Amino acid sequence: MVVDDEAYNCEVLRTMLRALEVPNLEERLTVCINGREAMKAIKTNDRPYRVILTDLSMPVMDGYQLISRVRRHYESNEQQQPIIAALTGHTEEEFVNLAFSKGADQ
Numbered sequence: 001m002v003v004d005d006e007a008y009n010c011e012v013l014r015t016m017l018r019a020l021e022v023p024n025l026e027e028r029l030t031v032c033i034n035g036r037e038a039m040k041a042i043k044t045n046d047r048p049y050r051v052i053l054t055d056l057s058m059p060v061m062d063g064y065q066l067i068s069r070v071r072r073h074y075e076s077n078e079q080q081q082p083i084i085a086a087l088t089g090h091t092e093e094e095f096v097n098l099a100f101s102k103g104a105d106q
Helices: 007-019 035-044 063-076 093-102
Strands: 051-055 083-087
Touching (some): 063 083
Parallel strands (some): 051 083
């Protein structure tokens, strides 16, 4: 899953995943424009997501909120937690630390 409100960033990530030759990428990849849309997809998908790449600064529901909710959702459903990579243009330590404190893996 890719979550970012910037279409260009989503396309860059899709291109990078294609370059990694992820099997059946086009059928398996879900792209969402904010955290609320991502949580809806997570709750309605018939199989758990294994990897979530999320921007941190988005409208409606930001990446920090999404990370926390994803962790709670998978825990309450007794599912294996996905790998969550937080993506941001912010390089300040406080943004990075906050993402890790919410449950980001990278």
